Amino acid sequence: MxxxxxxxxxxxxxxxxxxxxxxxxxxxxxxxxxxxxxxxxxxxxxxxxxxxSKFRNKAKIVIAGSAQNPTLGIVTRDGQGIDLSGCGLYDPTISAMMPVLRDLITRAKLTPYNIATRKGELKNILVTVSSSGESMIRFVIRSKKLLVAIRAEIPWLQQEITGLKVVTVNLLRDPVALVEGTEEIILTEQQTLPMQLDQLTLHLRPQSFFQxxxxxxxxxxxxxxxxxxxxxxxxxxxxxxxxxxxxxxxxxxxxxxxxxxxxxxxxxxxxxxxxxxxxxxxxxxxxxxxxxxxxxxxxxxxxxxxxxxxxxxxxxxxxxxxxxxxxxxxxxxxxxxxxxxxxxxxxxxxxxxxxxxxxxxxxxxxxxxxxxxxxxxxxx
Structure with missing residues (x-):
């Protein structure tokens, strides 16, 4: 590769x-x-x-830049965003989501969090997909300021992303080097993502760990x-x-x-x-x-x-x-x-x-x- x-x-x-x-x-x-x-x-x-390649069923995407020009990937130690939306390790379902997520950030004016200034709201987007192509998206934000805007875009998201089953907001209020916080708000009727294995189907809740x-x-x-x-x-x-x-x-x-x-x-x-x-x-x-x-x-x-x-x-x-x-x-x-x-x-x-x-x-x-x-x- x-x-x-x-x-x-x-x-x-x-x-x-x-x-x-x-x-x-x-x-x-x-x-x-x-x-x-x-x-x-x-x-x-x-x-x-x-x-x-294409084996990762999850993506931990750090959001940086601006709502008009966001980066979806990682950040450097000084807080500069590096866009990795074309990472070859992602499951194709995740790869196909990237332009939609980028459009959503601009469309809903989801201001990325700036580590240096500690301003902005959207910190991370966490995505998990199953082998059947169903998915869960979690928006890690600083406060509830973006909650209404994200909720309003769910119908559009589900129209653009076939198989999107679960959407949540996770609150990470403190300026700490964590991926997510402890408080989760589920915005969809369905609350778990079915993860199909050979002999059974596991039901993943938003903060459940899976390989x-x-x-x-x-x-x-x-x-x-x-x-x-x-x-x-x-x-x-x-x-x-x-x-x-x-x-x-x-x-x-x-x-x-x-x-x-x-x-x-x-x-x-x-x-x-x-x-x-x-x-x-x-x-x-x-x-x-x-x-x-x-x-x-x-x-x-x-x-x-x-x-x-x-x-x-x-x-x-x-x-x-x-x-x-x-x-x-x-x-x-x-x-x-x-x-x-x-x-x-x-x-x-x-x-x-x-x-x-x-x-x-x-x-x-x-x-x-x-x-x-x-x-x-x-x-x-």
């Missing part, structure tokens, strides 16, 4: 741009193997490749499901469950009683909606801190524990709890193999049985790795 923005040094986020894709994938696989130090007993599966690459998310959940099917557990916990991808697939693959735990109440509501649609009665969701939930349990351990934490990993408290538990199998999915390696060192009773790299982020050095850990000795 070639990118004119990268070549012109306007955006250097894709650090592997220009490197042949097969070489990128091999480097990621070798990096994970070196960090996790597998021996001959580890079933190291072939890495899962991705499309090289950036839908095809790789599918492969990730299938791999976890396959390992759970092999174990046939009576109980499964899915910590850091997000909208319930691993837990729902576990419920489909076994008769296990499944528990999903996620701090985000928005994500938990998404998981419950999907379970209800599928008629799954063997899964329960809890909007709680994953570590606190686990530490409150001392003897009623699950047969299989699935964890899919943020980049920082699960940390000492949770690894100590796992190490001293009677859990036989842990499936650990990580977007940071370095924090995964640190967490594994804290759980010496577990051996790495199988692992697989999945290329969630082509053109970068980042990747997802999913591991199957099984207890080799009883806890001390």
């Amino acid at each position: 070639q990118c004119s923005y990268f070549d012109a040094h306007l955006c250097r986020s894709c650090s592997a741009m220009g490197v042949p894709y097969a070489q990128q994938l091999q480097a990621k696989d070798e990096d994970a193997r070196a960090l996790l130090q597998p021996d001959d007993s580890v079933n190291w599966l072939a890495p899962q490749s991705s499309e090289e 950036t690459n839908t095809a790789i998310a599918n492969a990730l959940y299938r791999q976890g499901q396959e390992w759970i099917e092999e174990v046939q557990p009576a109980s499964v916990w899915d910590l850091y469950c997000g909208v319930g991808g691993f837990g729902l697939h576990a419920a489909l693959a076994s008769t296990a009683q499944v528990t999903g735990v996620e701090l985000s109440a928005e994500a938990i509501e998404s998981g419950r909606r999907t379970a209800q649609d599928l008629g799954i009665r063997t899964i329960n969701f809890h909007a709680e801190d994953a570590t606190a939930f686990a530490l409150s349990t001392r003897d009623d351990y699950p047969d299989v524990l699935v964890v899919n934490p943020p980049r920082r990993g699960i940390g000492k408290e949770l690894t100590d709890w796992i190490e001293n538990s009677s859990i036989k199998t842990v499936i650990y999915s990580s977007c940071n193999a370095r924090s995964l390696a640190r967490d594994m060192e804290r759980m010496p009773s577990y051996c790495l049985r199988a692992a697989r790299v999945l290329d969630m982020f082509p053109q970068t050095s980042h990747y997802e790795v999913i591991t199957l850990l099984q207890r080799d000795v009883e806890p001390r």
Whole structure:
């Protein structure tokens, strides 16, 4: 893949741009193997490749410039906007939205926020699309001043963007380096975006997290499901469950009683909606801190524990709890193999049985790795 923005040094986020894709994938696989130090007993599966471009199902677009001449992309450290509306990583549905969003900003006089002067209203536009071409657009603004103007343009937006289902306003009042705030105002009758996977449809609420690459998310959940099917557990916990991808697939693959735990109440509501649609009665969701939930349990351990934490990993408290538990199998999915390696060192009773790299982020050095850990000795 070639990118004119990268070549012109306007955006250097894709650090592997220009490197042949097969070489990128091999480097990621070798990096994970070196960090996790597998021996001959580890079933190291072939890495899962991705499309090289047009794979991103979401866009986090920083708005700068003026309402008459906005930029849709990123900003420099001094607050200057760089337009990246032609980014080749975007799903074609997102790419087709860009001129419409640009016209909307001018049409509705949505004044971009200026970081240096702290004036203006529109900070970011967040877009998510499904594999069926349906979409959700969220306008991150400084105050409610633009609320009426944005609401008035929804019929026009839905006319111009086929499949637009959800439109919201997110309030980010403070001058902080965040993508979004905590307050969300849904402006459409439909409140969730259906995200189709192979075996189920997840319902994404505005602040729910979902993986950036839908095809790789599918492969990730299938791999976890396959390992759970092999174990046939009576109980499964899915910590850091997000909208319930691993837990729902576990419920489909076994008769296990499944528990999903996620701090985000928005994500938990998404998981419950999907379970209800599928008629799954063997899964329960809890909007709680994953570590606190686990530490409150001392003897009623699950047969299989699935964890899919943020980049920082699960940390000492949770690894100590796992190490001293009677859990036989842990499936650990990580977007940071370095924090995964640190967490594994804290759980010496577990051996790495199988692992697989999945290329969630082509053109970068980042990747997802999913591991199957099984207890080799009883806890001390």
